[in-house]
Amino acid sequence: MQRDVIAPTLIGVLAVAAIAAGLMFTGGPNTARAEKRDDARHRDIRDLSRLVSCIKSHDDALPDTxxxxxxxxxxxxxxxxxxQPYRYNVISENSFDLCADFELPERFQSYSRYTRPSGQWQKESECFRFTLK
Known part of the structure; x- marks a missing residue:
């Protein structure tokens, strides 16, 4: 009789432990939603960089705002x-930063997909820096 109880209990404990470990590893649904929102912000930043580049191509200068x-x-x-409005800072005649309030900014430090043409991640300011030719 005791064996009949031990096996299902052990399986249940292992299942709960596996679910808990999975949530700890992936961060769970809240982290996934934050990542999705940050990905949308990053797409907006890329689109804004194209807008700034287009304006520069017409005016031969970066816009002031x-x-x-x-x-x-x-x-x-x-x-x-x-x-909240995205933030824009002119760095030089060919460089500018675009900034957003990212929920998980640490994601952008290690992913190689967040380099050109998507801008270079600036850890200190939590902005993307773009340099136009």
Whole structure:
């Protein structure tokens, strides 16, 4: 009779442990949702970099502020999740930073997919830096 109880109990304990380990490893559904929102922000940053590049190609200078331009493809100026405007800083005549309030900024430090043409991640400012030719 005792063996009849031990096996199912052991299987149940192992199943719970496996689920807990999986959630710890992946971060669970909340982390997945934060990653999805950060991926959307990163896509917006890429689109904004194309907007800035287009404006520079027409005006031969980086714009002073981040704004739409009828000569260029539209890009979202505001984060659709938190409704905060994306930040734009001119660094030099050919370089600029685009910044967002990322929920998981540490993701961008190690992924090689977050390098050119998507900009170079700046750990200190948590912005992407773009340099145009």
């Amino acid at each position: 981040l704004k739409s331009d009828e000569r260029c493809k539209a890009a979202p100026l505001v984060d659709q999740t938190n409704r």
